[in-house]
Amino acid sequence: MKNNVLRPTVDDQEKKISVICLGPKGSGKTTLLKKLEEAEGIDNTYSPVPTIGTNIYDIHYLNKHGKKQTLSIREVGGEMASLWSNYLEGVEKVLFVVDTSNLCQISAAAVMFYTLLADPCLQDAKFILVLSKMDLAYRQMRNEALLMLQSRRLRAELKRPPVILETAPLTGEGLAALRACLTNQKLKPTI
Numbered sequence: 001m002k003n004n005v006l007r008p009t010v011d012d013q014e015k016k017i018s019v020i021c022l023g024p025k026g027s028g029k030t031t032l033l034k035k036l037e038e039a040e041g042i043d044n045t046y047s048p049v050p051t052i053g054t055n056i057y058d059i060h061y062l063n064k065h066g067k068k069q070t071l072s073i074r075e076v077g078g079e080m081a082s083l084w085s086n087y088l089e090g091v092e093k094v095l096f097v098v099d100t101s102n103l104c105q106i107s108a109a110a111v112m113f114y115t116l117l118a119d120p121c122l123q124d125a126k127f128i129l130v131l132s133k134m135d136l137a138y139r140q141m142r143n144e145a146l147l148m149l150q151s152r153r154l155r156a157e158l159k160r161p162p163v164i165l166e167t168a169p170l171t172g173e174g175l176a177a178l179r180a181c182l183t184n185q186k187l188k189p190t191i
């Protein structure tokens with residue numbers, strides 16, 4: 001009689017993706033992830049289409065032993081915000097991207113962010129809050145955004161406060177720090 005071997009199902013074979021990238025529509029998730037992927041041709045003339053559904057980006061890096069590693073990140077489009085909760089199981093890191101230059105969107109972004117912080121699936125997850133499009137935002141906008149997101153309260157009250165990073169993917173600002181944070185590496189001194 002043949003051994004009754006359990007064959008892996010399609011779900012078992014599916015790549016486990018433990019990092020998710022969320023944020024309001026147009027906040028800059030796709031642009032940021034493509035830049036982290038080091039895709040060619042992402043500059044001021046680049047115009048991505050809104051993500052309908054989800055996309056997966058593979059980021060290649062060397063670990064502390066010099067071994068090549070790949071980190072896969074799933075973006076779920078802002079258009080799909082009502083369905084985000086379906087993608088949270090097994091997630092260990094949440095990259096939440098806000099458009100710092102669009103203060104009209106920040107209060108809605110804060111509601112989305114706080115809803116995720118309270119989600120039972122994400123109680124042990126690490127949150128990285130990305131203030132994006134810093135090339136378009138001036139200092140006061142950045143301060144207002146942090147105020148609306150109640151960053152001080154997050155730092156004071158949460159057991160694991162989110163890491164807050166400023167980026168401008170189109171100019172490359174902040175990408176090294178974000179990459180280091182995603183891959184659990186220390187940022188190399190620039191000087």
Ligand SMILES: Nc1nc2c(ncn2[C@@H]2O[C@H](COP(=O)(O)OP(=O)(O)OP(=O)(O)O)[C@@H](O)[C@H]2O)c(=O)[nH]1
Pocket residue numbers: 023024025026027028029030031032046047048049050051052076077078079132133134135136167168169170171
């Ligand atoms: N100036 C500037 N524009 C940016 C930056 N990042 C993204 N954009 C622009 O913002 C727009 C939206 O960018 P996307 O990356 O598609 O935004 P998204 O968050 O993926 O949007 P959804 O997929 O709809 O949720 C595009 O026109 C980008 O060119 C940035 O750092 N600076």
Ligand SMILES: [Mg+2]
Pocket residue numbers: 029030031049050051075077078
């Ligand atoms: Mg997108």
